Amino acid sequence: MAVSVVLALLGLAAAGYLVWLVVASDLPPGVRLALAIPAVLVLLLVKPSFGRVPRYGVITEREAPQLHGLVREVADAAGTPVPDVICADLSLNAGVARVGWRQRSVLVIGVPLWVMLPRPARVSLLAHELGHLANGDPLRVRRTLPARTFGIRAVAATGGRSPWRRAVRAANSLAEQRSGTIVLLGMVVHGLLALVNVAGATAQLLVDSVAMPDSRRAEYRADLIARRVAGSGPFLRSSETVLLAGRIWQDLWHLAPRIDGEQLEPMAAEARQRLAAHLPLARQLTRRTTDLWSTHPSEDQRMRLIEALPGIDGILSVDDIRWAQIDTELAPWRRAAHNALLGTRDRF
Numbered sequence: 257m258a259v260s261v262v263l264a265l266l267g268l269a270a271a272g273y274l275v276w277l278v279v280a281s282d283l284p285p286g287v288r289l290a291l292a293i294p295a296v297l298v299l300l301l302v303k304p305s306f307g308r309v310p311r312y313g314v315i316t317e318r319e320a321p322q323l324h325g326l327v328r329e330v331a332d333a334a335g336t337p338v339p340d341v342i343c344a345d346l347s348l349n350a351g352v353a354r355v356g357w358r359q360r361s362v363l364v365i366g367v368p369l370w371v372m373l374p375r376p377a378r379v380s381l382l383a384h385e386l387g388h389l390a391n392g393d394p395l396r397v398r399r400t401l402p403a404r405t406f407g408i409r410a411v412a413a414t415g416g417r418s419p420w421r422r423a424v425r426a427a428n429s430l431a432e433q434r435s436g437t438i439v440l441l442g443m444v445v446h447g448l449l450a451l452v453n454v455a456g457a458t459a460q461l462l463v464d465s466v467a468m469p470d471s472r473r474a475e476y477r478a479d480l481i482a483r484r485v486a487g488s489g490p491f492l493r494s495s496e497t498v499l500l501a502g503r504i505w506q507d508l509w510h511l512a513p514r515i516d517g518e519q520l521e522p523m524a525a526e527a528r529q530r531l532a533a534h535l536p537l538a539r540q541l542t543r544r545t546t547d548l549w550s551t552h553p554s555e556d557q558r559m560r561l562i563e564a565l566p567g568i569d570g571i572l573s574v575d576d577i578r579w580a581q582i583d584t585e586l587a588p589w590r591r592a593a594h595n596a597l598l599g600t601r602d603r604f
Contacts, residue, residue: 387481407460487570
């Protein structure tokens with residue numbers, strides 16, 4: 257947060273400097289232009305990024321009243337306002353964010369993951385994402401975004417990874433084609449870019465050393481809300497499905513030519529049951545592929561937390577009739593997921 261405040265003040269100072277150059281400075285135009293370049297570069301590195309509500313995939317309450325009703329009940333149980341927008345996409349994921357100038361809350365549901373989940377586990381998925389809103393995580397991420405992106409932007413603006421190798425390669429290229437003075441100037445320029453690149457990467461590393469543990473704690477806090485709302489069992493089933501999601505999707509890809517969108521859910525359930533033997537190894541693998549710079553804890557660690565706590569039933573349950581109504585509302589998206597498996601798409 258402190259770094260973000262400093263960067264915001266730096267951006268305001270750069271903007272004020274540019275205004276002074278344009279309005280109050282008596283310098284020649286060419287000199288003003290040269291002096292404005294550093295301030296413009298600073299603004300490009302610290303400019304705010306607000307995002308925007310997706311244009312495709314918004315599910316209105318008129319289209320899916322039962323889904324909106326379920327989200328409203330989960331939000332009430334989690335202790336957070338209802339998301340302003342509910343969207344669907346074709347990712348094996350789900351998420352929540354605040355976007356736009358008005359910082360509207362957006363819940364995104366990945367339909368492929370949704371159809372793979374057992375029905376009670378879908379409540380856990382919604383409760384976890386809305387738990388982030390209850391804990392203020394998207395707002396905290398938004399407030400610290402300047403610090404989280406400054407180093408990344410600096411590295412991208414100076415060419416990306418391997419700056420010294422790139423500088424040496426550029427110097428060799430210049431030496432083959434031009435005179436010594438131009439070669440020396442080119443080496444100085446590329447050397448400065450490499451230094452900025454390394455400084456940006458170092459700054460990003462230092463910020464991430466603070467931000468990533470906080471991000472992982474946010475996931476644990478959201479998991480505890482999911483446990484309270486949906487229950488221990490549905491939470492563990494949702495984690496198991498996430499562990500197997502890639503393999504389940506691969507199985508569905510092989511089956512796609514022989515089934516339709518309405519059969520995705522039962523076929524995913526069969527694949528999930530068939531692949532259950534891989535769960536211990538999949539859990540172990542998540543521990544080995546999670547490090548200090550990961551935004552999420554390993555699924556194994558998250559499951560261990562819930563398993564270590566007393567098992568509880570959730571405070572919210574949904575009957576099969578209502579699930580059938582929600583499935584009917586999401587039927588177009590199941591067809592879209594099936595088309596994605598086939599490598600085709602709907603025409604609009």
